[in-house]
Amino acid sequence: MIKAHPTDAMLHAYVAGELNSASALVVSTHLDMCPHCRRMANAVEEELACEFESAPAAQLDGDDMHLMLDAIFSSSASKFDTEVSPYPAQAEAQAPVKPKDAMITLEGKRFQLPRSLANQKHRIGPWSKMMGNMWRAPINLGTDEVANLIYMDRATSVPEHTHRGTELQLVINGVFKDEYGSYSDGDMLVLDHTHQHTPETTDEDCLILAVMDAPLHFTSGISRLLNPFSSLFFR
Amino acid sequence: MMRLAPQSEAPRAAVTSPKSAATADDAQHLAGLLASIANSRCRRSFSELFRYFAPKLLAYGSRQFGNEQIAADLVQETMTNVWHKAHLFNADKGAPATWIFTIARNIRFDLLRKNKHRRDEISADELWPILSEQNESLEDDYALDREILMQEIGAYYAQLPEAQREVIEKIYIEGKSQQEVSDALGIPLGTVKSRTRLALIKLKELIA
Numbered sequence: 210m211i212k213a214h215p216t217d218a219m220l221h222a223y224v225a226g227e228l229n230s231a232s233a234l235v236v237s238t239h240l241d242m243c244p245h246c247r248r249m250a251n252a253v254e255e256e257l258a259c260e261f262e263s264a265p266a267a268q269l270d271g272d273d274m275h276l277m278l279d280a281i282f283s284s285s286a287s288k289f290d291t292e293v294s295p296y297p298a299q300a301e302a303q304a305p306v307k308p309k310d311a312m313i314t315l316e317g318k319r320f321q322l323p324r325s326l327a328n329q330k331h332r333i334g335p336w337s338k339m340m341g342n343m344w345r346a347p348i349n350l351g352t353d354e355v356a357n358l359i360y361m362d363r364a365t366s367v368p369e370h371t372h373r374g375t376e377l378q379l380v381i382n383g384v385f386k387d388e389y390g391s392y393s394d395g396d397m398l399v400l401d402h403t404h405q406h407t408p409e410t411t412d413e414d415c416l417i418l419a420v421m422d423a424p425l426h427f428t429s430g431i432s433r434l435l436n437p438f439s440s441l442f443f444r
Numbered sequence: 445m446m447r448l449a450p451q452s453e454a455p456r457a458a459v460t461s462p463k464s465a466a467t468a469d470d471a472q473h474l475a476g477l478l479a480s481i482a483n484s485r486c487r488r489s490f491s492e493l494f495r496y497f498a499p500k501l502l503a504y505g506s507r508q509f510g511n512e513q514i515a516a517d518l519v520q521e522t523m524t525n526v527w528h529k530a531h532l533f534n535a536d537k538g539a540p541a542t543w544i545f546t547i548a549r550n551i552r553f554d555l556l557r558k559n560k561h562r563r564d565e566i567s568a569d570e571l572w573p574i575l576s577e578q579n580e581s582l583e584d585d586y587a588l589d590r591e592i593l594m595q596e597i598g599a600y601y602a603q604l605p606e607a608q609r610e611v612i613e614k615i616y617i618e619g620k621s622q623q624e625v626s627d628a629l630g631i632p633l634g635t636v637k638s639r640t641r642l643a644l645i646k647l648k649e650l651i652a
């Protein structure tokens with residue numbers, strides 16, 4: 210049962226196309242996993258479409274209209290051919306991702322990726338070991354935003370830290386907990402400087418999609434020594 | 445369900461809710477235009493659709509960009525998409541205005557980033573499924589995948605140990621989440637996961 214969902218404002222911003230790519234990837238992956246938010250997003254989509262349709266229209270003069278229509282009728286269909294579509298997600302939306310194509314393997318374990326992530330599998334870079342029993346693979350979105358898959362083996366903890374910017378985390382598979390609660394498959398967290406926490410896994414491992422706009426800031430004891438290097442964990 | 449209702453029921457809906465019925469009629473007419481564009485490349489239908497939506501798209505673009513030229517680019521690109529992709533419109537999944545809005549929204553996102561263009565940059569269509577086609581078909585697709593998966597491994601299925609088979613059956617046939625299986629069988633979630641993994645590894649060995 211998913212407990213942590215995006216806020217209404219974030220869902221609204223997602224549907225309006227106002228999130229950056231990395232945040233949109235997290236929300237769309239959450240939607241893959243969460244029927245509740247899918248229904249909400251569909252309702253927001255209809256609401257925004259209704260605003261779009263009923264807002265006062267702009268003036269478009271007849272000459273401009275004819276020029277546009279001519280250009281459209283003489284435009285080449287080849288760009289929209291599914292074979293060479295510049296919109297891979299759309300072509301793929303017609304053909305479901307096969308289970309084996311949605312699998313990733315790490316440390317001998319196999320994980321099934323939700324569709325939005327599976328569609329971006331080609332963007333997932335190599336795994337590298339971080340501190341402790343944590344691994345990270347960058348997801349190259351071709352933008353400046355930082356998106357990573359993070360794998361925490363069981364009985365692993367991250368030193369207490371806050372977040373300098375805003376971080377979105379989505380549990381893809383497994384369980385982790387911090388001072389605020391326990392999160393499992395599909396739970397989506399929004400973390401910022403007000404959240405000082407110590408994430409850890411106990412008897413289960415955890416695969417997380419994490420997106421952030423600033424490095425972590427470690428707050429406790431000797432782990433503060435990590436702060437100068439914290440960007441290494443995420444770039 | 446609504447679309448399966450016999451014709452004779454339509455007037456009753458119109459009486460109870462005249463406003464939404466009028467809107468539904470409009471939507472139906474617009475959907476008809478899209479169908480004739482898809483089926484017969486009908487330019488007259490497209491021109492009518494264009495006259496209806498282009499001024500709305502221009503207004504939307506002007507609000508978004510505060511720039512008439514980019515707003516006009518948005519109209520042009522959105523309606524070019526509509527012309528070539530009308531066959532992808534599915535009236536069962538939403539109104540024409542919703543479909544066209546989602547196309548415009550995605551083109552807006554890509555236009556906004558064209559300045560800092562990078563070849564490998566993720567596109568809006570990868571992040572926002574048009575008219576939820578991706579979202580709404582999700583369960584069906586997973587169900588289909590499960591079916592194919594079960595067909596592939598069906599022959600090896602009986603060879604699994606009972607405890608693993610029970611878990612796999614609940615997940616892949618009954619469609620339960622791992623948490624639900626854990627609750628139903630009264631075993632820890634970790635055990636469900638490890639049984640699932642072991643079963644999948646075993647099946648993979650059997651198939652390979």
Ligand SMILES: [Zn+2]
Binds near residue numbers: 213243245246
């Ligand atoms: Zn949700």
